[in-house]
Amino acid sequence: MRIALLGCGVVGAEVVRLLHSHRDELAARVGEPLDLAGIAVRRPGRSRDLPVDPALFTDDAAALAARADIDIVIEVVGGIEPTREWLLTALAGGRSVVTANKALLAVHGSALAAAAAEAGVDLYYEASVAGAIPLLRPLRESLAGDSVRRVLGIVNGTTNFVLTRMDETGASFTEALDEATDLGYAEADPTADIDGFDAAAKAAIIASLAFHSRVVMDDVYREGITAVTAADIASARAMGCVVKPLAIAERSATSAGVSVRVHPAMIPRSHPLAGVREAFNAVFVEAEAAGQLMFYGRGAGGAPTASAVLGDLVAAARNRRAGRRGPGESVHADLAVLPMGDTVTRYHINLDVTDKAGVLAAVAGAFARHDVSIQSVRQDGRGDDASLVLVSHAATDAALTATVDDLRALDVVRAVAGVMRVEGGEA
Amino acid sequence: MRIALLGCGVVGAEVVRLLHSHRDELAARVGEPLDLAGIAVRRPGRSRDLPVDPALFTDDAAALAARADIDIVIEVVGGIEPTREWLLTALAGGRSVVTANKALLAVHGSALAAAAAEAGVDLYYEASVAGAIPLLRPLRESLAGDSVRRVLGIVNGTTNFVLTRMDETGASFTEALDEATDLGYAEADPTADIDGFDAAAKAAIIASLAFHSRVVMDDVYREGITAVTAADIASARAMGCVVKPLAIAERSATSAGVSVRVHPAMIPRSHPLAGVREAFNAVFVEAEAAGQLMFYGRGAGGAPTASAVLGDLVAAARNRRAGRRGPGESVHADLAVLPMGDTVTRYHINLDVTDKAGVLAAVAGAFARHDVSIQSVRQDGRGDDASLVLVSHAATDAALTATVDDLRALDVVRAVAGVMRVEGGEA
Numbered sequence: 001m002r003i004a005l006l007g008c009g010v011v012g013a014e015v016v017r018l019l020h021s022h023r024d025e026l027a028a029r030v031g032e033p034l035d036l037a038g039i040a041v042r043r044p045g046r047s048r049d050l051p052v053d054p055a056l057f058t059d060d061a062a063a064l065a066a067r068a069d070i071d072i073v074i075e076v077v078g079g080i081e082p083t084r085e086w087l088l089t090a091l092a093g094g095r096s097v098v099t100a101n102k103a104l105l106a107v108h109g110s111a112l113a114a115a116a117a118e119a120g121v122d123l124y125y126e127a128s129v130a131g132a133i134p135l136l137r138p139l140r141e142s143l144a145g146d147s148v149r150r151v152l153g154i155v156n157g158t159t160n161f162v163l164t165r166m167d168e169t170g171a172s173f174t175e176a177l178d179e180a181t182d183l184g185y186a187e188a189d190p191t192a193d194i195d196g197f198d199a200a201a202k203a204a205i206i207a208s209l210a211f212h213s214r215v216v217m218d219d220v221y222r223e224g225i226t227a228v229t230a231a232d233i234a235s236a237r238a239m240g241c242v243v244k245p246l247a248i249a250e251r252s253a254t255s256a257g258v259s260v261r262v263h264p265a266m267i268p269r270s271h272p273l274a275g276v277r278e279a280f281n282a283v284f285v286e287a288e289a290a291g292q293l294m295f296y297g298r299g300a301g302g303a304p305t306a307s308a309v310l311g312d313l314v315a316a317a318r319n320r321r322a323g324r325r326g327p328g329e330s331v332h333a334d335l336a337v338l339p340m341g342d343t344v345t346r347y348h349i350n351l352d353v354t355d356k357a358g359v360l361a362a363v364a365g366a367f368a369r370h371d372v373s374i375q376s377v378r379q380d381g382r383g384d385d386a387s388l389v390l391v392s393h394a395a396t397d398a399a400l401t402a403t404v405d406d407l408r409a410l411d412v413v414r415a416v417a418g419v420m421r422v423e424g425g426e427a
Numbered sequence: 428m429r430i431a432l433l434g435c436g437v438v439g440a441e442v443v444r445l446l447h448s449h450r451d452e453l454a455a456r457v458g459e460p461l462d463l464a465g466i467a468v469r470r471p472g473r474s475r476d477l478p479v480d481p482a483l484f485t486d487d488a489a490a491l492a493a494r495a496d497i498d499i500v501i502e503v504v505g506g507i508e509p510t511r512e513w514l515l516t517a518l519a520g521g522r523s524v525v526t527a528n529k530a531l532l533a534v535h536g537s538a539l540a541a542a543a544a545e546a547g548v549d550l551y552y553e554a555s556v557a558g559a560i561p562l563l564r565p566l567r568e569s570l571a572g573d574s575v576r577r578v579l580g581i582v583n584g585t586t587n588f589v590l591t592r593m594d595e596t597g598a599s600f601t602e603a604l605d606e607a608t609d610l611g612y613a614e615a616d617p618t619a620d621i622d623g624f625d626a627a628a629k630a631a632i633i634a635s636l637a638f639h640s641r642v643v644m645d646d647v648y649r650e651g652i653t654a655v656t657a658a659d660i661a662s663a664r665a666m667g668c669v670v671k672p673l674a675i676a677e678r679s680a681t682s683a684g685v686s687v688r689v690h691p692a693m694i695p696r697s698h699p700l701a702g703v704r705e706a707f708n709a710v711f712v713e714a715e716a717a718g719q720l721m722f723y724g725r726g727a728g729g730a731p732t733a734s735a736v737l738g739d740l741v742a743a744a745r746n747r748r749a750g751r752r753g754p755g756e757s758v759h760a761d762l763a764v765l766p767m768g769d770t771v772t773r774y775h776i777n778l779d780v781t782d783k784a785g786v787l788a789a790v791a792g793a794f795a796r797h798d799v800s801i802q803s804v805r806q807d808g809r810g811d812d813a814s815l816v817l818v819s820h821a822a823t824d825a826a827l828t829a830t831v832d833d834l835r836a837l838d839v840v841r842a843v844a845g846v847m848r849v850e851g852g853e854a
Contacts, residue, residue, distance in 0.1 A: 014716070018572060029571050126569060132716070132718060133720060134564075134565035134568075134720070138564065143561070144741035145738050146737060212456075272723060288730075289730040289731065290559035290725070290730070292724060293722075294709075294721070295720075296723065298717070304717050304718050307573040308569070310572020310716070311571050311572050314568070315568055330455070
């Protein structure tokens with residue numbers, strides 16, 4: 001079985017090491033050896049401390065992906081172009097593909113899956129979501145006889161680290177992000193993480209598999225964590241909650257649609273996701289028959305990601321050896337993605353108010369005008385420091401947004417100090 | 428695709444309901460409808476509130492398992508005989524088998540796997556361990572390119588419920604077991620659960636898959652939870668631990684063997700398994716490249732178990748439709764199971780001692796004679812109530828047992844009040 005590796009950064013190097021150190025074990029599991037037949041990198045001449053023949057390196061990824069002697073192409077380069085073309089070429093030529101490229105899958109997953117089906121080969125991408133955590137295979141196969149209602153995931157380690165630190169040490173967003181950068185949990189340019197782009201790509205992939213529908217990156221509503229304040233964290237704590245960076249894919253209870261979104265949210269401290277700390281990832285699945293499931297582990301890093309790549313590689317190699325392909329994509333449900341305004345959610349709203357009679361009546365009136373009912377209200381402080389903390393019952397995001405707009409316009413409301421969604425309750 | 432169902436108790440009835448309510452969805456996922464073609468029960472004439480033709484019921488399970496028109500046999504009867512014969516007949520006749528029967532697999536898994544391989548059909552049993560939690564497929568497939576070092580599982584809901592209650596409410600073992608019985612978490616005869624037989628069967632199945640070796644029920648060292656006292660729970664709490672009912676499968680660091688065992692143990696409260704409460708199950712996996720993973724969910728109950736059965740059914744049906752079988756058993760590593768005495772572990776030991784000079788010297792001497800080093804020691808109380816709490820460093824179980832025997836014989840030791848293993852530390 002001849003393998004081509006596109007990319008040899010942190011993950012690729014670990015794939016090379018595992019293929020070498022586990023060579024006999026892998027051969028036993030597949031039924032024949034897995035031979036690395038070429039590695040595409042930008043600078044083939046660069047010296048690398050890897051247990052591999054230097055002659056395997058090439059800078060021509062396109063040619064390697066198209067080589068007739070290759071059985072399986074592993075892609076860990078990232079990016080959309082020209083990676084998309086390389087993989088389409090590989091698939092069209094009858095090669096199976098294993099990739100960790102969430103951005104590519106979240107945009108062009110449909111075209112890649114179609115090319116794999118057409119050629120009768122596998123397209124596997126367990127490593128693209130939540131690193132080493134086996135999640136996509138369970139969603140695709142183990143829950144194939146069940147109905148997923150909702151998936152709540154902590155799928156970005158950087159933002160989970162930042163919010164964990166803000167919660168546990170009282171650090172500000174900036175301080176926590178600086179610490180994440182120092183520890184290597186955040187990149188020099190953290191935009192993709194803290195603005196939710198990374199999580200949105202993963203949410204699209206999860207939603208597609210969980211709901212047998214095609215969800216792409218642009219369908220995903222996205223809010224980052226930059227606006228989360230120490231006051232939000234304290235407010236969450238006061239109501240027995242913790243703020244977590246969530247990717248949510250949820251079947252609508254009222255229409256044939258799904259809501260797919262990425263935003264920080266308060267969840268109860270008793271929720272299994274609440275204990276997922278630092279840079280760990282976890283995905284919580286609610287299914288009709290199975291009930292509550294959670295998958296936990298390292299979401300990033302060379303070795304964890306390489307473990308997921310190798311798992312896919314073994315599956316693709318076994319299938320190939322048996323002259324077949326694994327279960328392909330399934331989009332038969334074809335559910336529509338709801339606009340964010342139609343999504344049903346709950347809001348936690350923190351208001352700075354004037355301390356005089358009639359405040360609560362005015363505030364409650366704004367909720368009533370949009371048919372949003374109030375689950376709890378708490379007044380903190382007095383005089384100039386008076387604040388009102390409200391938690392709504394479930395309502396559409398549009399109604400909740402309109403309520404907040406009305407609150408802003410009230411004379412008795414000096415400022416809307418914080419608005420955050422509340423998740424993790426009963427569906 | 429024609430399905431035979433052997434057994435129609437709590438799980439079987441739920442399988443019938445899901446096959447009915449998800450008929451279109453399942454057909455879409457498989458590519459053709461899944462038709463229930465026969466249901467074997469003890470009393471076919473009994474009235475059942477199930478969406479199925481009463482004519483499908485039969486009391487002849489052997490004949491149903493052997494019927495030529497059946498493609499896949501689902502077995503949820505349980506027990507060793509005659510179930511083993513029915514399944515061997517089904518497999519030999521070219522039918523795939525989906526079973527939830529842990530006891531059968533833990534004893535005759537090898538023969539069943541051989542029969543499936545011989546006939547070129549699937550033998551799936553995700554439902555046999557940890558109910559709805561997708562665990563066996565990830566172990567078998569997702570981690571196929573990695574090396575599992577250790578698996579720590581809470582795989583029995585009854586014992587986890589009992590120990591959770593003892594920890595959280597201070598209940599005695601008997602009180603907690605009574606509550607579990609009242610709530611339906613414990614059976615009228617709870618022996619299989621509280622004495623660890625149920626967990627031992629699951630440990631054998633997990634160890635076989637995790638280490639690509641053949642481990643059977645009799646290989647598994649087993650201690651129940653009946654000896655766990657309120658004092659043990661309090662002692663665990665005092666050192667920041669919680670007592671959990673663990674199934675452990677661990678590769679030896681020093682020899683080509685595995686240790687497979689079931690016993691209560693103290694684990695740190697910061698360990699992800701510590702938060703797994705009540706009747707929930709979870710399995711914590713440590714793999715070389717993937718690092719720490721955890722799988723969490725409901726380990727029992729009709730619907731969760733049926734979800735796992737349906738997942739296997741869809742996989743077997745897809746394979747069959749494609750004229751192939753999934754990845755079979757892999758026992759190429761063929762690791763030996765270590766005797767418990769050779770297993771490396773840590774002990775927490777609680778001694779009632781006389782309160783006089785030289786006690787610690789005498790106690791420490793017993794440890795030293797067996798080359799066991801002490802990690803921590805704490806003296807509680809004075810006079811007649813003096814107790815010494817010791818935690819060892821890692822040592823062989825044989826050395827630790829011999830140490831405890833020596834301690835019992837010391838004049839200064841009035842009683843060995845508690846001995847419990849400590850798990851969940853660094854490997």
